[in-house]
Amino acid sequence: MKTKLLQGIAAATLALTAGTAQAEEVIGYDLNGEIPVVVETAAPDHLDGALNTIRSGWTFRDESTKTMQMDDFDNPGMLAVEEAEAAWSTAEGSEGKSCADCHGAAEDMAGVKPVYPKYVEAAGEVRTLQMQMNDCRENRMGADPWKYDASAAVAMEALLSSVSRGLPMNVAIDGDAAETWEEGKELYYTRTGQLQLSCANCHEDNYDNLIRADHLSQGHTNGFPVYRLKNTKLNGVHSRFKGCVRDTRAHTYSPGSPEFVALELYVASRSNGLSVEGPSVRN
Amino acid sequence: MASGVKPRVKAPKSAAAGESVTIKTLISHPMESGQRKDSDGNTIPRSIINRFTCELNGNMVLDATFEPAISTNPYLEFDAKIDEAGELKFTWYDDDGSVYETASDIAIA
Numbered sequence: 185m186k187t188k189l190l191q192g193i194a195a196a197t198l199a200l201t202a203g204t205a206q207a208e209e210v211i212g213y214d215l216n217g218e219i220p221v222v223v224e225t226a227a228p229d230h231l232d233g234a235l236n237t238i239r240s241g242w243t244f245r246d247e248s249t250k251t252m253q254m255d256d257f258d259n260p261g262m263l264a265v266e267e268a269e270a271a272w273s274t275a276e277g278s279e280g281k282s283c284a285d286c287h288g289a290a291e292d293m294a295g296v297k298p299v300y301p302k303y304v305e306a307a308g309e310v311r312t313l314q315m316q317m318n319d320c321r322e323n324r325m326g327a328d329p330w331k332y333d334a335s336a337a338v339a340m341e342a343l344l345s346s347v348s349r350g351l352p353m354n355v356a357i358d359g360d361a362a363e364t365w366e367e368g369k370e371l372y373y374t375r376t377g378q379l380q381l382s383c384a385n386c387h388e389d390n391y392d393n394l395i396r397a398d399h400l401s402q403g404h405t406n407g408f409p410v411y412r413l414k415n416t417k418l419n420g421v422h423s424r425f426k427g428c429v430r431d432t433r434a435h436t437y438s439p440g441s442p443e444f445v446a447l448e449l450y451v452a453s454r455s456n457g458l459s460v461e462g463p464s465v466r467n
Numbered sequence: 468m469a470s471g472v473k474p475r476v477k478a479p480k481s482a483a484a485g486e487s488v489t490i491k492t493l494i495s496h497p498m499e500s501g502q503r504k505d506s507d508g509n510t511i512p513r514s515i516i517n518r519f520t521c522e523l524n525g526n527m528v529l530d531a532t533f534e535p536a537i538s539t540n541p542y543l544e545f546d547a548k549i550d551e552a553g554e555l556k557f558t559w560y561d562d563d564g565s566v567y568e569t570a571s572d573i574a575i576a
Binding site for chain 1: 471477
């Protein structure tokens with residue numbers, strides 16, 4: 185209890201010296217000179233003081249990487265968005281339907297990305313955007329589902345994310361989603377692997393520090409799908425989770441597994457309040 | 468034959484006479500270096516954009532040679548001094564003989 189209190193004081197001092205006032209929104213940049221993007225804000229209540237302010241991964245990157253994300257022309261992730269735009273209005277499957285036939289323009293889907301993962305009444309489970317996309321493909325279009333985090337699926341997720349940029353992340357954690365959210369929270373704080381590391385050990389206790397050559401962020405998901413300069417493609421959240429868990433030297437869950445869906449919900453809820461940035465550019 | 472090739476340009480619509488403006492170009496292209504091998508061990512033949520030019524009313528602004536080490540989807544940003552209104556013409560030359568072109572008008576403000 186005493187240690188926890190001390191840590192709290194230390195964190196508060198740190199926040200003061202870093203000049204980060206509590207509960208104040210910081211606009212990092214205007215996307216394409218138009219849409220303000222919130223990259224720092226007060227932590228959601230459920231974090232209960234674990235973090236005072238939440239900061240987008242964007243604030244942890246260097247200037248050139250940040251700049252790439254500020255303009256669609258410079259953002260390599262937008263190439264995949266363009267491809268997905270073509271796929272959006274291309275009919276596929278036995279029903280001869282495209283996404284656009286039911287949903288209209290991709291821009292009309294603004295506001296969808298910030299609330300996912302969410303509890304879907306009809307399915308009786310918490311679903312990610314990719315799961316919903318596959319539900320559409322199988323049941324409405326009569327097409328083959330995409331493999332989880334396959335490049336076409338991530339590109340489509342990036343398209344849906346791109347039209348919601350600037351809107352605050354806002355996943356629901358109460359009601360029917362509560363049980364899954366608790367599972368995700370437990371996973372977040374459970375140490376795994378030979379290195380015995382939980383998500384929190386790096387992204388809560390040590391963000392802003394270096395882990396070898398990597399600058400640790402708070403691990404928010406508001407920027408996903410992420411264009412990573414290290415592999416020059418868009419990366420899905422679950423693939424990123426897998427990479428992290430692997431780095432703890434553990435056997436990982438699979439992308440699309442119920443464990444990762446729960447974890448995605450919990451991690452997304454930690455980002456509540458930050459602007460959607462995907463497709464973002466990171467190291 | 469490279470597939471999914473699409474040239475893109477971002478250039479201002481107007482400039483003051485004699486002003487230096489920033490032009491950004493990007494072409495989606497795999498830029499196969501010729502160094503890689505496929506799963507059977509056979510060399511994948513080189514297929515890259517080997518030259519890029521930018522002209523203003525037929526006058527050469529930039530003529531660049533691209534080499535195999537240049538990445539996928541080559542992005543080029545450069546400054547050009549605009550002396551007269553007219554058409555900026557951008558041309559990419561592919562190893563396979565294809566030529567990709569796009570143009571952008573610029574006025575003197």
